[in-house]
Amino acid sequence: QTRIETELTTINQQVEALDPKIRLESFSQLPLSEPTASGLAAVHFKSLTDIQSRAIPYALKGRDILGAAKTGSGKTLAFLVPVLENLYRKKWAEYDGLGALILSPTRELAIQIFEVLRKVGRNHSFSAGLVIGGKSLKEEQERLGRMNILVCTPGRMLQHLDQTAELDVYNLQMLVLDEADRIMDMGFQQTVDAIVEHLPKTRQTLLFSATQTKKVSDLARLSLQDPEYVAVHETA
Ligand code: ADP
Ligand code: MG
Numbered sequence: 001q002t003r004i005e006t007e008l009t010t011i012n013q014q015v016e017a018l019d020p021k022i023r024l025e026s027f028s029q030l031p032l033s034e035p036t037a038s039g040l041a042a043v044h045f046k047s048l049t050d051i052q053s054r055a056i057p058y059a060l061k062g063r064d065i066l067g068a069a070k071t072g073s074g075k076t077l078a079f080l081v082p083v084l085e086n087l088y089r090k091k092w093a094e095y096d097g098l099g100a101l102i103l104s105p106t107r108e109l110a111i112q113i114f115e116v117l118r119k120v121g122r123n124h125s126f127s128a129g130l131v132i133g134g135k136s137l138k139e140e141q142e143r144l145g146r147m148n149i150l151v152c153t154p155g156r157m158l159q160h161l162d163q164t165a166e167l168d169v170y171n172l173q174m175l176v177l178d179e180a181d182r183i184m185d186m187g188f189q190q191t192v193d194a195i196v197e198h199l200p201k202t203r204q205t206l207l208f209s210a211t212q213t214k215k216v217s218d219l220a221r222l223s224l225q226d227p228e229y230v231a232v233h234e235t236a
Contacts, residue, residue, distance in 0.1 A: 007034065012089060020057035020228075024048060027081075030056060033088050035123035036081060043119050049074035050232045056081055059206055064224040066216075067208045069232035075208045076116050079176045082206065083149065084121050086174060092126065092148055098167070099126075100174040101199070102151045103192065105182040107132040113178065114151045121149075131156050141166060154183065154191040161198040172199050175223065177207045184215035196223050 014031030024030060026047050027040050048056070051069035059065050059082035069075055079102070087099045104110040114130045121128065129143060131152035137159065144150070145166030150157070160167050175196070177183060183192060205223050209216050212231060220227065 008089060008091070011085075015060050015089070018057050018061065020061060020063075022057075023053050024057070025053065030081075031060070032081070032085060035088065036084050036120070039084075039120040039123050040077075040081075042122065045077070045120075049078075051075055051230065052078045052081075054232065055079075055206075055228075055230045058228040058230070059204070060085055062086070062204055064204060064227040065206045065208075065230055066220050066224060066227040067206070067230040068210070068212045068216075069208075069230075071210050073232060075178065076113055077120065079178065079206045079208060080113070080117055080120060083174055083176065084124055084126070086204065087126060087148065088124065090173065092173075094125075094127065094146070094148070096148070097145075097171050098147060098150060098169050099172065100149045100176065101157070101169070101172060101195075102149070102176040102178060103154055103157065103183065103195070104151060104178050105153070105186050105188065107134070107153055109179060110151050110153055117149065117151065131160060137163070140164075154188040154195060158191050158195050161195060169199055172203055175199060175203055175205045177205070177219065177223070179209060180207050180216045180219055181209040181211045181213055184213070184219060189215075189219065192219065193222060 011031050051073050055065050055067045055078045083100045092099045110132050126148040128149040129147040131150050133156040141164045
């Protein structure tokens, strides 16, 4: 066995043994791979925020998540850490194609997510791309076939799913909807529905929002399977 295989066996056992009801306080208490742990250390993240400590254990165990916590509570890492870990534990590699798709309502938010992904994922070997328009469709198309993780806005992503032959999503493992409330408020429901139609049904879906609205549960009903509801409320 190689060193990496030994590491994977150990992490898989630890994830299986992890009780997601127990609230952990720091990233070091989670069963994380060396590349993720060292990426988090490089950006000086140690303690888990509430939403992170409540959502990450379920997400590591492969569960769908419907998470709600206010802006600034650390939702980005609540989904990026499971994305990196779950693909790593599946030994995702260059030729496995697109493993995770992260949808964000705006270009600015997509860029922010991508920057965090680049920093925290720096010691992983996944290829990651940003699909937010702005460049020519053709320029984006050429690179899409080689990406393992994409961060995108809904309209541009659907355009590629309809028109880019190089983009193969049949193997997709994870779908993330960030700021699902804003995705709905901005009128992207039909676009997201059409994107989901392109994706394999057997996958893990993580949906995060700042508020719990009826519209979000409509979206959740369409795309989640037996989700774990994780809501962080402000306490007085
Ligand atoms: P949200 O998406 O919920 O609005 P973000 O993921 O953008 O929140 O995080 C808000 C801020 O908190 C960012 O500046 C981020 O770097 C910081 N942050 C996130 N998680 C942690 C953590 N575990 N420890 C310290 N700072 C964190
Ligand atoms: Mg956010």
